[in-house]
Amino acid sequence: MTPLERLGLTVMHRLDPETAHGLALTALRAGVAHSPGLVTSDRLRTTLAGLPLPNPVGLAAGFDKNATALQGLSRAGFGFVEVGAATPRPQPGNPRPRLFRLTEDRAAINRFGFNNDGMEAIGTRLTTRPRDLILGLNLGANKDSDDRAGDFARVLAHCGANVDFATVNVSSPNTEKLRDLQGKAALAALLAGVMQARDTLATPIPVFLKIAPDLDDSELADVAEVALSSGVAGIIATNTTLSRAGLASRHATEAGGLSGAPLFDRSTRVLARLSQLTDGALPLIGVGGIGSAEQAYEKIRAGASTVQLYTALVYSGLSLVEDIAKGLDTLLARDGFDSVAQAVGSGRGAWL
Template structure:
């Protein structure tokens, strides 16, 4: 309720500084006395994991895992930290996050800035983790062998994470998206599959893909994911495309997220649902800012949804509002669970 009063002050700050202050505040709070929205109708199982509700925090918000319990306290059923790389790296030059308030959008060109996976994992291990924790891994910008970087990240994350996500979809690391195609993708997925086997532990492996793909590329990714044992696809990351935008920062280079991404994200969700024959769980990201939009994605084939940019404009109560709104819509339409509604549109 206080967010509309606080937002002008936050928006007066540089976007990255405001983001950092938010993480610090959530870390200090630690979610005390609160947890994921949990109702029987919202519980679902994806890739062998039980989720209290289908609303997750997308990677990129809490890159270094500093406020995991704080985000669970906001009502999220899952929190995905990262992207984490084997070595710490500063990312691209600042400024590198730009608000587009008239469009309810964000452009970022962060470039996998993070303190390295070895620094983040102790924080992840120490977190109370009221819901499911995902760890998103990537390659260092100057890596000579990116497949090895991913395998290293998967192996380290697998010991702690409920699931591990391979992020090959960021537009802000030169050449990274080339790993989405052909033999490079097959090699990467095989290495990641081998790396996630830690004794008896074998966490699910998720693959995060870009929205800027053509039909042939979508079919190739779907086929590789099915052949190589990927457990779910996260569809999708930020886009390099530019729909009609009104804000002054609209021409900044980088990945666009938020409301203008919604139409493309919906299309890609449908594309991957078709390409996989509904044989893989899909997690929809991009432009989800309400219970209606989240419900539409579930009805279109998403087993889970994730939020990021909408939190900037809607505030910290958004995850709880969406989860509660989903429960209302499921009951209204006669569904007994989230799973019953997936793909029914």
């Protein structure tokens, strides 16, 4: 962490978390955030569902919900960036306060409820996106929709021409009954509609499925079966958790999804199990609790082709991205791997 970042984080942690989040986006737009530019090497370069990445470290959805800071994010060292979630119509989300720092746990709880500007406004911003950035869009459903499954397809049809991949997000805990769409029959029907919309694009793009960390083994088996048969390009494991095990913060009882350090073990076990169930047939994106190069490497060894992070930036600043990417290069070299791909799944057994 740079001295300037340390000062900035000290100031922002004295503010309401959502206000501080807004200031972070403002800093990115103004070009005053940490900006190392391209972070890559022969060892770090990899592919994800055919997409060429300079490194395997991505930004998870939720940080830039409305695609307002794309230029700054393109210079922040990420190998790829995911924005959103976007819904067909704008919606305000849940009442504030809806974001809580759990400093003692290096975690956060949010219950945003898919607050966003809607697919038309977001889609317009995506038309001017940086072309040297691998960019994805997280697809969501309106809270009051009569056809939530159809919402995902509508957003993809509207915005898909201006992104490199899309993610079906049925795993947010903050929209009532949304996680019900992870059931086998509902998920198969939803994905069929999304893939149909994808196939109408002039250039079809990879579609990923983002799942919750709170699925049991039989539910994970169902997700794997549907994913393998649906044509999706990969699985993002995982979203936030409803578990509150082992937390120390006074905010531990707040409703919403928990992210950050406490999620690492739970999400990595899910990742490893999915890697076993899919047996290399689909790339997996490991998310949940990553705060160091060592943890990113552990996700890769558990079965992830790439990783994403978000909450750790609240505590370590944007320079963490560069630190993790360069640290991964060192760890891969230490263990004799010439590429990220060679390391994928090499330590999976420890998590099963």
